[in-house]
Amino acid sequence: DQQVKQNSPSLSVQEGRISILNCDYTNSMFDYFLWYKKYPAEGPTFLISISSIKDKNEDGRFTVFLNKSAKHLSLHIVPSQPGDSAVYFCVPRRMETDKLIFGTGTRLQVFP
Amino acid sequence: DAGITQSPRYKITETGRQVTLMCHQTWSHSYMFWYRQDLGHGLRLIYYSAAADITDKGEVPDGYVVSRSKTENFPLTLESATRSQTSVYFCASRSSPELGELFFGEGSRLTVL
Numbered sequence: 001d002q003q004v005k006q007n008s009p010s011l012s013v014q015e016g017r018i019s020i021l022n023c024d025y026t027n028s029m030f031d032y033f034l035w036y037k038k039y040p041a042e043g044p045t046f047l048i049s050i051s052s053i054k055d056k057n058e059d060g061r062f063t064v065f066l067n068k069s070a071k072h073l074s075l076h077i078v079p080s081q082p083g084d085s086a087v088y089f090c091v092p093r094r095m096e097t098d099k100l101i102f103g104t105g106t107r108l109q110v111f112p
Numbered sequence: 113d114a115g116i117t118q119s120p121r122y123k124i125t126e127t128g129r130q131v132t133l134m135c136h137q138t139w140s141h142s143y144m145f146w147y148r149q150d151l152g153h154g155l156r157l158i159y160y161s162a163a164a165d166i167t168d169k170g171e172v173p174d175g176y177v178v179s180r181s182k183t184e185n186f187p188l189t190l191e192s193a194t195r196s197q198t199s200v201y202f203c204a205s206r207s208s209p210e211l212g213e214l215f216f217g218e219g220s221r222l223t224v225l
Contacts, residue, residue, distance in 0.1 A: 004154075034213065043116075043202050043216030044155070089154060099170070100214065102147070102155040 023090030030092035118217035135203030
């Protein structure tokens with residue numbers, strides 16, 4: 001029962017271009033969505049979040065878009081930098097249980 | 113140095129042995145969590161704790177035991193390790209449930225032979 005799907009296990013983007021990471025979910029009770037970034041041999045770190053009452057949240061080079069009717073969100077990174085190379089996890093929160101559900105992650109590689 | 117620390121960072125053990133992974137945080141966060149990361153599964157919640165002496169099961173609790181006698185510590189014990197418990201284990205904490213942001217430790221890589 002995969003409630004969160006990140007269908008692209010990996011993504012390769014040239015430095016300076018836009019990176020778009022996608023996430024689909026099935027549970028309409030999710031009320032808050034977070035993105036975490038993870039470098040090798042380190043724990044995940046919080047990147048950006050969005051409440052279900054909004055459709056966009058921007059923080060510097062990072063923007064998250066939420067389409068509730070399609071149960072889809074995306075993370076845009078513009079411009080992409082080599083230091084953005086990491087695994088990105090889409091993490092919805094289940095309102096009724098207050099638990100975070102991690103997606104399987106997308107490995108982003110930004111090359112010069 | 114303030115933060116959340118895990119020990120050991122690396123551990124190799126044999127099937128059937130008991131193993132305890134330690135987690136310590138200096139923020140006095142109420143909530144603490146244990147996750148495991150495996151290929152194709154992302155991070156899965158094993159156990160969590162809302163406060164000292166309060167623990168609850170996550171998605172994959174079988175084979176694990178936790179305790180929370182002090183707010184700052186949340187050890188995870190594998191009572192009889194199995195090969196399927198070979199994984200990277202992450203401890204995390206947060207101060208309140210409203211925003212959901214978790215602070216993770218660096219992880220403990222466990223290999224069960």
